[in-house]
Amino acid sequence: MENPPEWPSDEDSDADDPCALEGRGRLRAAGGRLAAPVRPDRCIIALDIDAFYAQVAELRDGSLRGRPVAIQQKAICVTCNYEARAFGVHKLQRIAEAKRMCPRLVLVSGEDLTPFRAVSSAVFELIRSAFTPHVQRLGMDEVFLDVSDAVDALEAGCPLEPPSTPSLPWAGFVFAGQPHAKATVERQVPLAALAHGC
Incomplete structure (x- = not known):
């Protein structure tokens, strides 16, 4: 495995960009190294x-907060919240299996987006x-x-x-x-x- 490259020297970099040189200089002085070449001009x-659909369901119906919730499309659990995940429920799982794992699972329709x-x-x-x-x-x-x-x-x-x-x-x-x-x-x-x- 190759050693990661060091920061480029100031001569090889954008000499007209003092902010970039200053930042690289500070990192070099602290012993910083790059794992791979990066584009320094964009961040x-x-x-x-996370669990976006389940969070939207909880926003719309406050009674769902703290309960295991899954969003259902057809016969599939498209996503679920952390309470449901604690029971082993996961996304893209069949509803029948999810209900076996978590009988208290609340299903919310996700057909209407x-x-x-x-x-x-x-x-x-x-x-x-x-x-x-x-x-x-x-x-x-x-x-x-x-x-x-x-x-x-x-x-x-x-x-x-x-x-x-x-x-x-x-x-x-x-x-x-x-x-x-x-x-x-x-x-x-x-x-x-x-x-x-x-």
Whole structure:
């Protein structure tokens, strides 16, 4: 297995971009190394709303909170919440099997996608207006945010406007790959915090 490459030298990099050089210099001084070459000009965050359909069902019917819930399409459990997962229920499972594993499982019809689309659109607009206009949606529960401008501002020492929402705990991982690095973040953020009032 090859050793991972070191950060490129300043001579090989964008000499006209002092923020990029400064950032690489700080990382090099701290002993940082790249696992694979990355594109230094873009920073993309992938946000995936876990158990999205089940969370929408709980938003629409508060009595479902804390109970095992599965979204049903035809004879399949398309997704479920964590309470149902604790019983071994999982997505793309046959309803009969899911009910055997969890007799108290509450089934919510997912045939009409209208409420899910409405919440997805509201979350998308909130992210676009609160964080960055550079957002791309992939399906109903996943968005990609280009936060390169915010990263550039941080590297240049410019203060950023603090978010209007309270700080929430998170854990992140950066996976370097071709042609760019992908970061994933796990956050215990209820959908209600993003789509309040939908």
